Amino acid sequence: MELPKTNFFPPFNITRASHLVFTARDIAASRDFYTEVIGLIVTDETADTLWLRGVEERCHHSLTLKRTDGQPMCERIGFRVFMDEDLDKATAHFDKTGIRYRFVEVPHQGRTLHFNDPAGTPVELCATMPVVPRMHTKKHLHRGAAALRMDHYQVLVPDVMANARFYMDLGFRISDYIVVESAGKVVGTFLHRKGNPWDIVFLTRTGPRFHHGGYVVESFNDIVRACDMAGNLGFKNRLEHGPGRHGHQHSYYAYLRDPDGHRTELLLPGIQIIDIDDEPVACPVQPGVNSNLWGLPAPKSWVEEATSFAHVPVVAGPDGVPMTAERFLAEKKPDAVMG
Numbered sequence: 001m002e003l004p005k006t007n008f009f010p011p012f013n014i015t016r017a018s019h020l021v022f023t024a025r026d027i028a029a030s031r032d033f034y035t036e037v038i039g040l041i042v043t044d045e046t047a048d049t050l051w052l053r054g055v056e057e058r059c060h061h062s063l064t065l066k067r068t069d070g071q072p073m074c075e076r077i078g079f080r081v082f083m084d085e086d087l088d089k090a091t092a093h094f095d096k097t098g099i100r101y102r103f104v105e106v107p108h109q110g111r112t113l114h115f116n117d118p119a120g121t122p123v124e125l126c127a128t129m130p131v132v133p134r135m136h137t138k139k140h141l142h143r144g145a146a147a148l149r150m151d152h153y154q155v156l157v158p159d160v161m162a163n164a165r166f167y168m169d170l171g172f173r174i175s176d177y178i179v180v181e182s183a184g185k186v187v188g189t190f191l192h193r194k195g196n197p198w199d200i201v202f203l204t205r206t207g208p209r210f211h212h213g214g215y216v217v218e219s220f221n222d223i224v225r226a227c228d229m230a231g232n233l234g235f236k237n238r239l240e241h242g243p244g245r246h247g248h249q250h251s252y253y254a255y256l257r258d259p260d261g262h263r264t265e266l267l268l269p270g271i272q273i274i275d276i277d278d279e280p281v282a283c284p285v286q287p288g289v290n291s292n293l294w295g296l297p298a299p300k301s302w303v304e305e306a307t308s309f310a311h312v313p314v315v316a317g318p319d320g321v322p323m324t325a326e327r328f329l330a331e332k333k334p335d336a337v338m339g
């Protein structure tokens with residue numbers, strides 16, 4: 001099975017997944033969720049907009065929430081480029097490759113470039129934001145999971161390989177890819193720029209739709225604390241999946257849904273992937289088998305539900321019949337009992 005090849009000398013330098021923009025119906029309820037459960041810090045707020053960051057982050061925001069009276073959406077996923085000049089290199093590259101783009105004014109960000117990737121995912125690039133103090137040692141101020149920093153996004157797209165190829169032309173590397181062995185088909189790609197397994201993950205589904213954003217925490221106890229805070233503060237039904245441990249050598253996790261259904265993963269820092277011979281690892285999955293190292297498979301809601309991107313048409317994908325916790329338990333698989 002042929003994977004696309006990374007362009008190790010990309011036309012411009014994307015450094016990392018850095019920020020998200022969601023719309024929310026009740027900013028006060030969202031504020032409670034993100035500050036008390038996830039443990040983000042409010043950098044700034046107006047009556048209609050909230051800018052949040054992780055306790056380790058010096059950037060002004062890694063999550064922007066804008067009030068809406070309509071359906072809550074993901075407006076955009078954001079990446080940092082290394083230098084402001086990289087934005088001009090990006091437009092030169094997009095001119096050559098036929099990607100439409102525009103520069104926009106975004107509060108608390110340097111020059112910001114908007115474009116859509118081949119699946120339609122709305123993306124923005126910027127090099128700078130106002131710098132604010134790190135708060136990771138101010139333990140007396142921490143709440144909830146005290147999420148450290150934005151780590152990655154997962155986006156559902158109908159053609160995983162086409163989108164992976166686009167990002168690999170921009171220098172992204174595949175850490176792992178999910179392959180259905182019986183069909184010889186790649187159904188997931190984990191792509192990174194910053195030297196851990198993920199900046200953006202694509203899974204094969206109807207899309208593009210936003211699945212989750214991942215915030216790194218310091219310890220497993222912080223994940224447990226988020227669950228406890230959710231349980232005590234009226235958000236217990238927002239804990240959707242986990243805690244558990246992903247298969248394929250990766251982290252502990254828990255997934256929580258905010259009051260509008262936007263999904264956040266809390267996870268421990270990923271492994272390091274930098275060396276040139278640290279090549280993509282195939283993660284075979286089999287229909288009907290739980291691929292977690294431990295913990296139940298994801299529930300049906302995690303498999304099927306996602307946040308729409310604003311103003312982006314959705315294309316039906318080969319959604320398949322993934323294993324779910326409900327199906328796993330109903331079929332009483334022998335390894336449903338861990339031992």
Ligand SMILES: [Fe+2]
Binds near residue numbers: 152154201212214265
């Ligand atoms: Fe994730």
